[in-house]
Amino acid sequence: FWTAQSLSRNRAKAKATGLPYLERWVSPMNPLWLLCGSSLVRLFERFGIASDNFSRIYSFGWEANARAQIHENNSSDVLLVVSPGGLQLVVADARVAYDILQRRTDFRRNMEEMAIMNVYGKNLVTTDDQEWRRHRKMTGVTFTEKNNELVWKQSLIQGKGMLKYWTERCQMPIRSVQQDSKILTLNVLAAALFNKLYSFEGPVDAKETRHKADESADLYRASLSTILRCIIEIFIVGEKRLQAWWTPKSWKAAGEAIINFRSYVVGLMEEERAYMKQGQTDHQHLVARLVRALDAAEKASETEGADAVNMTHEEIVSNLFVYAVAGNDTTAITLTNLIIHMASNQESQDWISEELNHYLPSSDPESWSYDTFKKLKRCNAVIMETLRLCHPLSQLVKTTGPTPQPLTINTKTYIIPPETSVHCTLAAMHSLRKYWGPNPLAWNPKQHITTTTTTTTFEAEVLASDTSDHFMPWAWGQRACPGKRFSQVELVAVLATLFRDWRVDVEPEEGEGVEEARRRAWVGSLVVDHQGKMLHEMLDSQQVGLVWVRR
Numbered sequence: 439f440w441t442a443q444s445l446s447r448n449r450a451k452a453k454a455t456g457l458p459y460l461e462r463w464v465s466p467m468n469p470l471w472l473l474c475g476s477s478l479v480r481l482f483e484r485f486g487i488a489s490d491n492f493s494r495i496y497s498f499g500w501e502a503n504a505r506a507q508i509h510e511n512n513s514s515d516v517l518l519v520v521s522p523g524g525l526q527l528v529v530a531d532a533r534v535a536y537d538i539l540q541r542r543t544d545f546r547r548n549m550e551e552m553a554i555m556n557v558y559g560k561n562l563v564t565t566d567d568q569e570w571r572r573h574r575k576m577t578g579v580t581f582t583e584k585n586n587e588l589v590w591k592q593s594l595i596q597g598k599g600m601l602k603y604w605t606e607r608c609q610m611p612i613r614s615v616q617q618d619s620k621i622l623t624l625n626v627l628a629a630a631l632f633n634k635l636y637s638f639e640g641p642v643d644a645k646e647t648r649h650k651a652d653e654s655a656d657l658y659r660a661s662l663s664t665i666l667r668c669i670i671e672i673f674i675v676g677e678k679r680l681q682a683w684w685t686p687k688s689w690k691a692a693g694e695a696i697i698n699f700r701s702y703v704v705g706l707m708e709e710e711r712a713y714m715k716q717g718q719t720d721h722q723h724l725v726a727r728l729v730r731a732l733d734a735a736e737k738a739s740e741t742e743g744a745d746a747v748n749m750t751h752e753e754i755v756s757n758l759f760v761y762a763v764a765g766n767d768t769t770a771i772t773l774t775n776l777i778i779h780m781a782s783n784q785e786s787q788d789w790i791s792e793e794l795n796h797y798l799p800s801s802d803p804e805s806w807s808y809d810t811f812k813k814l815k816r817c818n819a820v821i822m823e824t825l826r827l828c829h830p831l832s833q834l835v836k837t838t839g840p841t842p843q844p845l846t847i848n849t850k851t852y853i854i855p856p857e858t859s860v861h862c863t864l865a866a867m868h869s870l871r872k873y874w875g876p877n878p879l880a881w882n883p884k885q886h887i888t889t890t891t892t893t894t895t896f897e898a899e900v901l902a903s904d905t906s907d908h909f910m911p912w913a914w915g916q917r918a919c920p921g922k923r924f925s926q927v928e929l930v931a932v933l934a935t936l937f938r939d940w941r942v943d944v945e946p947e948e949g950e951g952v953e954e955a956r957r958r959a960w961v962g963s964l965v966v967d968h969q970g971k972m973l974h975e976m977l978d979s980q981q982v983g984l985v986w987v988r989r
């Protein structure tokens with residue numbers, strides 16, 4: 439009864455706006471639904487009793503797979519989803535999204551939904567205003583061109599290592615691209631932000647030949663992935679209760695993972711402190727910067743009182759956690775999608791290999807200079823196309839807060855009620871027909887390149903901006919991604935190591951033709967696993983077996 443009453447009240451609010459709306463009987467942030475809603479949706483689907491609406495909008499992160507279809511079906515690029523808990527505005531129109539992102543005090547970050555990232559307390563992602571500025575200033579200093587050069591070098595080393603692993607130590611076809619991409623991105627991140635150098639070692643590598651350092655990397659990687667897998671459970675139950683006697687094994691493992699990740703980070707901080715005690719202050723990576731800031735703040739607090747401390751120990755752990763999530767898995771998911779997209783679209787491999795052979799005459803990646811990065815426009819174009827079609831984040835989450843907000847959509851102004859959750863949905867914006875033509879889900883990286891002259895030289899090619907009027911994979915405005923360049927440099931470097939001299943194809947299943955196999959990989963790559971997940975990755979990447987051959 440209470441649910442029906444709340445729904446009816448919110449329905450009236452939605453009607454009053456004049457915008458089209460869809461209804462769901464359960465609130466998106468209902469804790470019980472967060473825990474088991476997605477499984478129920480899957481169960482109903484399996485028994486064929488899920489209505490279209492139930493399949494489409496009832497699960498967590500549903501926008502990732504719905505993409506623009508829901509907007510095309512309802513002939514509206516902005517619509518509301520009404521539930522007993524309130525209203526959710528789903529925005530696919532780019533002009534409206536830019537307006538929302540620009541009005542940062544009218545549409546603030548939705549902290550209720552982002553609180554999922556508070557595993558270790560508040561951090562850069564879950565703060566606003568002054569507090570956010572402090573976190574951004576402290577952590578953002580690391581993202582310099584000098585650091586990007588290090589990212590380039592490390593990514594070349596790791597890319598070469600991963601290719602060697604696949605072609606010399608693994609049995610083809612490779613089905614572990616998702617897992618291996620995560621090893622690679624973790625190693626690059628650890629080198630660039632934590633000053634930890636790991637060689638590329640995969641699960642097939644024998645334990646005895648592995649280095650001590652790689653064991654600690656394993657612990658870090660395993661704890662991070664367990665936390666991410668159970669992030670909703672952690673959010674709802676809280677760290678302390680995860681280890682209670684009555685919790686299932688997976689929750690206990692999540693509790694343990696939180697402890698392991700914390701001790702890994704504390705270990706990094708202690709190493710840095712020991713280094714500084716020797717009078718060394720030359721390290722510029724993220725951990726070093728944060729430890730120096732913490733030490734300076736602690737010294738100041740001794741003379742000026744506790745208020746002078748401007749970054750606490752727990753805040754450092756929390757920020758290193760969000761950087762690991764935001765910087766590691768986003769890039770790993772994109773790399774996995776990229777490789778599968780390239781395997782499904784063979785002509786794109788020739789297209790980038792031509793460019794790579796033109797700009798990189800030597801076959802030794804370690805001799806490739808960072809200056810080449812800007813010249814590799816085709817490589818950047820395939821990354822942009824992969825992010826357009828399969829984005830690891832799918833939406834930017836804001837709220838109207840306590841006051842109603844006017845919003846102009848196609849010259850008409852609507853009043854959006856207070857406490858409306860606002861989702862600027864990248865997955866929809868990046869696939870609307872009005873922006874991307876009649877077949878928006880077709881792979882077309884060439885659309886990001888134009889040629890300025892009639893000559894067809896590589897130099898004449900111009901790469902479109904990575905943020906345009908209807909394309910913003912790294913977001914836009916004040917809260918845009920600080921790791922944009924980092925991830926571009928990393929992905930281009932890895933593409934270069936993989937595709938300059940090698941090509942990849944999809945292994946056909948029994949009775950399947952080559953073209954059919956590529957088509958299967960392509961269709962599968964568009965199905966995203968979003969249920970109960972913060973980040974969205976391909977649902978079943980293991981169904982695609984990959985075979986690498988030298989060109």
Ligand code: HEM
Nearest residue numbers: 562563764765768769772834911912913919920921924925
């Ligand atoms: C392909 C890879 C990447 C993509 C597609 C991506 C995309 C994004 C997007 C869309 C946002 C805005 C989120 C929002 O407003 O809710 C964001 C924020 C963020 N990204 Fe990235 N990112 C990538 C890689 C990285 C890397 C490599 C790092 C760091 C090493 C990083 C660190 C962050 C951080 C810390 C934020 C939060 C910023 C804030 O709230 O002020 N990202 N990213």
